[in-house]
Amino acid sequence: MKEEDFTIIEMEDILKTKEIADMTGLAQSTVRKYAQELEKAGYTFKKDETGRYYTKEDVIIFTQLKDIRDKAGIKVEHAADVVVTQYKRTTQNMSPSKVPTEMENQAIQIQQTKQYIQKLEEALQQQQEMISKLEERLERQEKHQDLRDESLTQVLREVAETKKMLAASKERKWYEFWK
Structure with missing residues (x-):
């Protein structure tokens, strides 16, 4: 070739x-x-x-x-x-x-x-x-946050009540002022 x-x-x-x-x-x-x-x-x-x-x-x-x-x-x-x-x-x-x-x-x-x-x-x-593990973790965190929010709300209510009671006890009647 x-x-x-x-x-x-x-x-x-x-x-x-x-x-x-x-x-x-x-x-x-x-x-x-x-x-x-x-x-x-x-x-x-x-x-x-x-x-x-x-x-x-x-x-x-x-x-x-x-x-x-x-x-x-x-x-x-x-x-x-x-x-x-x-x-x-x-x-x-x-x-x-x-x-x-x-x-x-x-x-x-x-x-x-x-x-x-x-x-x-x-x-x-x-x-x-x-993804399922992350969803479970997120769910736990949301529950924890809900409990924390409820506790905070309760504490805020108690603080507000206490302030009202303090204000009421400190408030003097006008006629008691002269005594």
């Missing part, structure tokens, strides 16, 4: 943002945003002096990211983490001769999505428990 033939094959595998967008059904701006999030999560794209370019493998990554976002309804950052983690696991466990099929990729993706959803549910349960 000549070097020219190798270059032609490589050029055919290079995809632009618009092509990725067309293949995945995403907007071009969304493809760029997803690419940035995937890079933050540790995925590397091929780059040249003009910027990123994509391969057919990247199409699968974008499709998985889109599917996770659609099915699980999670943020792009979290979905990118799931996809990159899944990608790293499959590439580490994969022998060069065994390329995962789409079904295997989807099964792995579903499993990881289930694990992520389970973690979210656990976090939600912990938050609900914390």
Whole structure:
């Protein structure tokens, strides 16, 4: 095989943002945003002096990211983490001769999505428990404040009564003044 033939094959595998967008059904701006999030999560794209370019493998990554976002309804950052983690696991466990099929990729993706959803549910349960504890504490504080308010009101009434009694005892009748 000549070097020219190798270059032609490589050029055919290079995809632009618009092509990725067309293949995945995403907007071009969304493809760029997803690419940035995937890079933050540790995925590397091929780059040249003009910027990123994509391969057919990247199409699968974008499709998985889109599917996770659609099915699980999670943020792009979290979905990118799931996809990159899944990608790293499959590439580490994969022998060069065994390329995962789409079904295997989807099964792995579903499993990881289930694990992520389970973690979210656990976090939600912990938050609900914390909320109920805080509600109980707030209730106790409100009862304490009500008792304090009642005590204060009672003391104020007693003080007012005492003042009246003092005023009444000190008050002299005008005719007693001359005595």
